[in-house]
Amino acid sequence: MINDYFNARELILGCGNILFGDDGFGCVVASSLLESEALPDSSYAMDVGTAGAYMLNMLQAAEVHPPSLIIVDSGDFDGPIGTVNKFSMPDINALEHPVSLHSFSLCNEAAYYDGTVSLLICQTENISTDSLAVGLSPKIEKAVPTACNMVLDIIGGIL
Numbered sequence: 001m002i003n004d005y006f007n008a009r010e011l012i013l014g015c016g017n018i019l020f021g022d023d024g025f026g027c028v029v030a031s032s033l034l035e036s037e038a039l040p041d042s043s044y045a046m047d048v049g050t051a052g053a054y055m056l057n058m059l060q061a062a063e064v065h066p067p068s069l070i071i072v073d074s075g076d077f078d079g080p081i082g083t084v085n086k087f088s089m090p091d092i093n094a095l096e097h098p099v100s101l102h103s104f105s106l107c108n109e110a111a112y113y114d115g116t117v118s119l120l121i122c123q124t125e126n127i128s129t130d131s132l133a134v135g136l137s138p139k140i141e142k143a144v145p146t147a148c149n150m151v152l153d154i155i156g157g158i159l
Contacts, residue, residue: 006059009042010155011066015052015073021133022124022140026052026072029120029147036148043155056110067115070151072122074140079123082139084147086154087119118154120147 005011014030016023026047033045044066048055052071059065077085089111110117122143136144 005044005046006062006064006066008044008066010044010068010070011059012039012043012045012070012072012151013052013055014045014047015049015071017050019132019134021135022074022122022137024134025074025122025124025136025140025143025147028136028141028144029072029151032144032148033151038148038152040155045151056113060113065115068118068155069110069113069115070118070120070154071110072120072147072151074124075121077121077123081123081125082143083123084143084150085121085123086150087121089117089119120150122147 012030012033014026014028016026018024018027027049030045030047033039039045046055052073056069059069077087079085110119122140124140125137135141
């Protein structure tokens with residue numbers, strides 16, 4: 001039930017669109033975390049697809065919301081393809097160009113979140129919205145376990 005997510009200590013939001021190849025990275029990470037059953041009971045992972053900014057807005061407006069938010073997405077931070085970097089909100093605000101492919105609305109909403117926000121971004125090569133491409137490219141697929149471990153490390157540091 002969605003109310004369980006509002007009461008979580010840590011909420012992981014997997015963002016992206018699985019119909020556009022590597023853009024689905026965050027969704028795949030959220031699903032992998034759920035399937036692995038490695039998350040502590042205090043944590044929840046959600047595949048929010050392209051509704052990341054909407055979900056942040058909804059969480060912010062709620063009477064109760066998770067004190068810690070981990071957003072997983074694909075994007076461009078000028079790193080090697082398949083590299084996953086962790087950014088805090090001050091890190092993101094200091095960058096010269098947007099990091100998330102859903103950058104403006106997602107990062108804008110995250111900046112106003114009343115709690116700790118960590119953003120895990122996987123550097124992608126290119127994402128074409130001109131045609132459907134279900135599934136991650138090999139380099140991005142290899143980054144999924146890395147991102148899952150990074151999420152668990154962040155949660156471990158919070159507990």
